[in-house]
Amino acid sequence: MKTKYEEIINEIHVRISDGRLKPGDKLPSIRSLAETFECSINTIVKAYTEMEKEHKIYSVPKSGFFLVGIRQFSNNSAQEMIDFSSAGPDKWNMPYRDYQHCMNQAIELFKEEMFQYSEPLGLSSLRYELSKQLQDLQVFAPPERICVVSGSQQALDILVSLPFPNGKKEICVEQPTHFSFIDSISSRGLNAIGIEMTKDGIDLTYLEKLFKERSIKFFYTVSRFQNPTGYSYTNKEKKKIVELAQKYDVYIIEDDYMGDLDTRKKADPMFAYDPSGRVIYTKSFSKVLLPGLRLGAAVLPDLLLESFFRAKFASDVHTPVLTQGALEIYLQSGMYKAHIEGLRKIYKKKGRILKQALHAYLPKQVVFTGAESGFYSTIQLPLQIKAALLVHSLKKKNVLVQDATGMYLPVYKKENVIRLSVSQVEDKKIEKGIRVIGKELNSLLRKD
Known part of the structure; x- marks a missing residue:
């Protein structure tokens, strides 16, 4: 025999099956459902909590509970x-409703900014918020060095074509790496040198040989959960790579777009071993938030800020204000x-x-x-x-x-x-x- 809270869960499933409840719909309030089933409020809370644990519903503070998208499968x-x-994020665990609230609030808070062109490097208030948020990833950088971009790929695409202070021309890149970076290199006919990524990482001795003998402008690396291998460098490996870059005047572009998912408490990004600008740090919110927002950030050295500013302005004038404002609110609220x-x-x-x-x-x-x-x-x-x-x-x-x-x-x-x-x-x-x-x-x- 089913308990009362199990009966309530079953009733919710029935309403989903017959179409009375659809993805995104608000569920009956706890009080109204308690009256319907003639049970205590605690019983309804237990039922909703169980369903929330199974990611079937989610709560919005002061708004109630909402139905997550339901997977539809064939009976066969x-x-x-x-x-x-x-390889996109798990859409059944994305904060659609939370972010909708942030978007609505952003429309009110940033309505004046939407009627004029904004700052090419991003809203100053968001850059300040990003500066605080990045500290959780051991990236300590002032807002002035942070640029808001339309996904980290935009930053990478700009950096590929910019001249660097070391005056070098070649790009060193892990092999394999993600499609979009390959396209950025190939479409410009740039000279790229590969270094094999295996289940044990890269050959650091060979990397030093490349840094020493070739005119390497920068080494592009995905330091955590590399795409496609999934490899994550150890702190020892990261520190060694940074030391080699310093020794041979090579820049590092550290694409840390998966860094938020790292559960190793003492894992540091390469940026932490040289925050001066030798390591250019990029991150994206696509894999952990909503890909359609196309939002990312880059931490740039002072020597590249002006040229990056001009290239970014030529590319899109500025990243959309509304999505920037919503991200600022989302970060500030603690929801992220x-x-x-x-x-x-x-x-x-x-x-x-x-x-x-x-x-x-x-x-x-x-x-x-x-x-x-x-x-x-x-x-x-x-x-x-x-x-x-x-x-x-x-x-x-x-x-x-x-x-x-x-x-x-x-x-x-x-x-x-x-x-x-x-x-x-x-x-x-x-x-x-x-x-x-x-x-x-x-x-x-x-x-x-």
């Missing part, structure tokens, strides 16, 4: 796709910090499930990387198996994975690597999907 489980290829704490737990759990499944089901002949955050990992196949072939065969089994071939510079291309992300995969389906991948790999290996 064989037709359900397990999507390891999508609470949201990040929740996401860390979610992705850490996903990463743990993924890692266990990879160990359990992959053939011994393959090598996997990452899986710590649940966001990115790679599987390197035996050379005779092309990633494109595996992607095609898995799609027939309703499992989607990403061919990582396009994440390499042409001269360093590998065609036997796939990328996985479990950011949008239900926990209970991660093991099932990896089991299918392992089975398909074994099948392909037997054929060869």
Whole structure:
């Protein structure tokens, strides 16, 4: 026999199924539902708390409880796709309603600014707020050195083409790396030198050789949960890379757009080892907030501020005021910090499930990387198996994975690597999907 609070949960599910409650709808108030079921307020609170723990509903202070988007699946489980290829944030755990309140408030607070062109480097009030927020990531920088950008990719795209104080021309980049940075380099015909990222990181001896012998303008690195490998540098490795950059007059662009998800309490960014400007720090809110906002930040050295200012102005005049204002309110209210704490737990759990499944089901002949955050990992196949072939065969089994071939510079291309992300995969389906991948790999290996 069901308890009272279980009956209430069941009733909510019935209302969802028959369409009376839709994603984003406000749930009945605690008091009204207590009257309907003739029970105590505490019973309703318990029911709502249980549903909130399962991420089916969420609360908005002083507003009540709201229904999170509900996944719709076919009754035929064989037709359900397990999507390891999508690498956006888990949309079922994004703060839509909270941010809507911030947007509405921003319209009121920044209405005057919306009728005129704003500051190219970002609202001064937001830059001040970002300066405070970045301290939680061990990035200590004054607002004057912070630039608000339309996602970190805009900052990277500008920096790729700017002349640097060291007067050097070549770019050193981890291989593989994410598509958009490859496109920024390729579209400009720039000379880029790759350094292989393995499950154990990069070869620091080879990195020193490159810094010493080549005209390296900057080293581009994703220091935590690298895309696509998922690798995170240790503090010792970060410190060594910074020392090499100082020794050979090389700049570092540290793309820390996943840094908020790091649960290691003593993990520092490279920026912490040289905040003077040798390390240019960028971060994005796309993977942890709402990608559609296209908001990010860059911490720049004084010597690059003027040239970056001009390039940013030529690119878009300024980042939209309304989204900047909403982010400022969201950070100031403390909602961002609470949201990040929740996401860390979610992705850490996903990463743990993924890692266990990879160990359990992959053939011994393959090598996997990452899986710590649940966001990115790679599987390197035996050379005779092309990633494109595996992607095609898995799609027939309703499992989607990403061919990582396009994440390499042409001269360093590998065609036997796939990328996985479990950011949008239900926990209970991660093991099932990896089991299918392992089975398909074994099948392909037997054929060869």
